[in-house]
Structures are given as structure tokens and as C-alpha cells.
Amino acid sequence: MKRRNMVLVVFAMVSLLVLSGTQGVFAAPTIKIGVAGAFTGDLASYGLPTVNAAKLVVKDINDKGGINGQKVELIIEDDQCKPELATNAAAKLVSAKVVAVIGHICSGATKAALGIYKDSKLVTISPSATNPPLTQSGEYPNFFRTIAPDDAQAKLAANFLTKTLKLKKIAVLHDKGDYGKGFAELVKQYAEENGVTVALFEGINPGAPDYSAVVNKIGNAKVDGVVWGGYHPEASKLVQQMKDKGMNIPFLSDDGVKDNTFIEVAGKYAEGVYATGPTDTSTNPLAIKAITDHKKEFGAEPGAFFLNAYAAAQALLNAIAKAGSTDYNKIVAALQSEYVDTPLGHISFDKRGDIIGFGFSVFQVQNGKYVELK
């Protein structure tokens, strides 16, 4: 009797486990998606919104019956943004037989983990790793991201100067700071690659009361446009002193100037100024829905990279659905060919894995407001 009882108990326990694990013994096996990033530690605030976003997207999909009849299951691994923990997390996800990974959060950790995913043929899609070589080196064909790389802003600015404004000769000024000078140097590089002459490349002292000497120098160089890498206080003095001297050439700047304070301070002089900045998603109905869902589910405003992660999860699940399988090559092909509507907009990915349809946009001050140029 004892032996028979034991067998019954074991049988009951096993069936309980199976039941609780997959909601029914008869359901198809789940599609396992890994989520990896900093979920504890001091950078957890960058990573946790990604988990929430993935949970919301998966809940939506599962409520609609899953992908091709299969439910989606998330497997979450923490890396604290540390490369050595990221490789551990990656190894765990690989042995858990996930079909793709959303993550990681930090560029360094992402790079460390990517080699493991590449060897295991796992698509990896990061909402926040902006380090340019991750895609541009071509080393990681399995890597995608829903955020623009660090140099995208300068590239966009250079392309706008040469292709839209058709400038031939420009002056590039910066404030000698990391951000401003970094932007200015990249614009110079890309503009020269596009065949534009950079007649003037100089740093000026931030905070100085007067820039008329350098403005005279711009006039003397006979350029047809000025690029400013830096922040708005100097930008407003520069545009003011340029226009006072009758120079009405295009003035293009960066995210540091795409700030309403610039328009308030520079007033009428701000009219017509171009600035690059992250594409505006605040009016996208999907973004509004995602944020409302987050508030309903978690009772708080979403955090950093939430919309990027939401889009990453949507793009990935959409690609799996369109591919009709969890085969690596088919998912990659689907990510690169299929467009999907996300809170970031109508997006897809290029051959290197960078996002198409979201990133930086060029804005222009028109009637005292920044207007996004399409």
C-alpha cells in the first residue's frame, strides 16, 4: 500500500508542476523570449522599464491567443549592466532554450553578451545600446536595436545640410565641450565625406558676451551655412549677431539647442533655425496607449527606454509571427523586411540592424515653435 501511495503522490506532484508551468498539459509548447539587462543595482532604473514593456506586449499577444497558437513566455535574467554578469545571463538564456533575446541595456554589457548569442544563433534586440560599432562593425548580424546610435544625430545633420539644403561650404563651430565638440567633429567628418568643404572649424568660449569677431570670420569665409555644436545660450547670441550683420544663411544645431528656452531667449532671431533632436512620439496613439497601459498595470509613469523596449518586443514578436517559425534566419529576414506599427512609429531595421523609421529628426523654428520637418 505504501508503495502505491507514493506513486500516486509523485504522479499528483508532477501533474501539478506541469499544470502550473504551462497552463495545461495539452497546450502547445511556449515560445520563450529572454529579457536581459540591469534589473538590480544602481542602473536598474534603465533596465526595469524594459521588463515592464516586454510583459505588457506579451500579455497583449497572449490575450489574443499568442503567436500561431503558441503562448509567449518571458525568461528574465539580470546583468546589472556589468559585462561579466552579462555573459552569465546570456549563457543561462541559451541553456533555457530561448528563441530570441530582448536586451541588453548597456552598450558594454550588450557587447559582452552578443558573442554568445551569435554562436547560438539567437536574435538580440536592444532598446538602449547606442554604441555605434555594435551595428556598424558588421560583427554581429544577430543584433538589432530600437534606438538610434550615438552618431546618428551628426549623420542626419550632415545629410540634411548636403542633401536637403544643398550647401557646398560650411562653417562648424563648437563650445569646446564633450557634447558640442563631439557633435561638431562628426558633422565635419560626414559633411566632408559628402563632398562639402568645411571652411571653418573652431571652438568658442562659452559664456562670452560677444562673438562678433568669429561672426566676422564666418562672413569672411563666405560659407553658405553654419553648424553649431553646443547649447542654446551661445547659439542665441550667435544667431543674433549673425542676423544683425545681415547674414541670413542656414544655422543648424543639435539637441542642446532643440529646447524651447532657445526660442524664448533668441525670440525673433530664432526663426528659421534648424536643430536635430529625437523624433517626437508624444502624439503617437500607440505611445499614448502603451503609457496608459503601464500606468494601469504598474501604477506609475514608465521609465527610461520604455517605448524603445515596447517597440523592440513588438517588432520581435511580429517578426516571429510573420516568419511563421522560430528559425534564426527567418526571424532575421522578417525583421529586415517587415514594417510594424509601434509607439516609436512605423519601423523596420536595416541590414546592419539599426532602426529605420525612428531616430533623430530635423526640426525648424517656424512662428516661434519647433516644427518637425518630414
Next chain:
Amino acid sequence: MEYFLKLFLSGTAKGSIYALIALGYTMVYGIVQLINFAHGEIYMIGGFTALIFGGFFFSKGMPVGLVLLFSVLLSIMYAAAFGFTVEKIAYRPLRGKPRLSALISAIGVSMVLQNFVLLSQTEKFLAFPSYLPEFKWLQPYKEYINSTQLIILGVTAVIMVLLTLLIKFTRIGKAMRATAQDMHMAQLVGVDINQVISVTFIIGSALAAIGGVLICSYMGQINYYIGFIAGIKAFVAAVLGGIGSIPGAVLGSFVLGWTESLGTGYISSDYEDAFAFIILIVILLIKPDGILGRTQRQKV
């Protein structure tokens, strides 16, 4: 040649901006031998006062000319009150003590005033509306100089002349010179040095306020930190020209403005500050008391 002229004029305009602040610096130094580091902050407070009152009067529909007049007058009064109070609180108790004490006290006042404005007003950059007139006849020459620059230049010249006249030919000017020569001796012959020093600070601060209004109108913006940067450059200009000398401060400012402007125009704006300090070192090596500074013989 045309380019040189443009750079020269922009250097002149820049020099007159420095001179507006340097005049007050040098006057205070000439009389009490104190480098008043809070001078830049008084200039900034002058600008803020004009911004606040100007906005108030303008919103009441006052004509632009009167807005300018009243806001400048109020900002002069306000800045003068600040200068007077700062001297009473932070410098007078230290008179006769080692000079370093008063200098440190001045740096302290500068920080206090900066943070006072930061906390009581804003940390943001604000737009500074220009109530200054625009000269139509200057339009053809706008590439060379604009109305505001011309006004700053004119005001600087007028202030320099008035200050020189005040010090040379008036009763208070005589008392100032006496105090500058020898404080104790002046006291012995009946000069009220407390009053003289207070008047010096009031005039110096009033000049800073005028500078604040004009320079902020030119820049079109104001922030609690502008006084610090402007103060440093004006200090260099005052030392260059010979600190304590009124024409010296103006000349030193122009030399600084020209150096920076031509250096930017012909070499690179990356090294603007380097040019300014190289010229300072060169001049101090040749003339240790500055261009127009009188050599102070050690009294035995």
C-alpha cells in the same frame, strides 16, 4: 583691409563692453586698494533689476524711451544700494587688516550674491529685451557695427570723461585722491574717509548697473552667472591698463578687445583666452604697473 576693419571694430565694441565693467573695478581699486570681486555680481544684479522693472513698466504700457530711463535709474539705485551695503558689511570691518582678508571677503560676497540671485530668481537663461533705440542711418554699415555697440562705445567714452572730471575737479574727487594717497593723513586733515569710500562704492556700483543694462541688451539674455565671466575679463583689462587708472582701464579694455578679435580673426577662436593672457604677461613684463599705471614707489 575691409576684413581688418571689421575685426578692429568688433574688437573696439568688445573692448568697450569690458571697459564698462573695468571702470568700476579700477576706481574702487584706485581708492581703497581692494580688488572688488563682487563687482561682476553687482553688474549682473543691475541687469536683473532692469529686466524686472523694465518688464513691469512695459506691461503697464509705458513708451519704450521712458521704460529704458526708469529701469536704468532704478537699476542704478538698486545696484548702488547693494554696493554701499556690501562695503559696510564685508569690507569696512576688515579695513586696516591684511589686504588678503578683504580679498577673500570679496570672493565670498561674489559667491553669496550669485547664489542669492540663483535662488531668488532662476537658474535659467532669460531673454533680455532691448529697449535701446536702433539707428536707421547705421543700417548700411551693419556689417561693421550695430546700434547697441555704438551706444555702448559712446556711453563708455562719456563715463570715462565724467569720471576723470569728477576726480580731478570736484570737492569729493579731491577727497578721493587724498584718501587714495594716504588714508590716515586724509583723516587727520578732516576728510571723512568713511563717506568717501561709501561714495566710491556707490559710483562704482552705479557704473556696473549701467554696464549690466547695456551689455545684457546687447547679448539679449541674462543668467545669474554672467557677472563672473565678465568680471574676470574686466579685471584682466583693468590690470592691463594699470589698475587704479581710469583712462588705463579703458585703454586696457580696448587692447584686450583688439587682441581677442584679431587673434580670433587671423588665427583661431580656440585660443581667444590664450591671446588675452599672453598679451597680459607681455605687458606686465615690460611695464609691471600696466600701460598707464603709475609706478608706486615704496614709501619708507
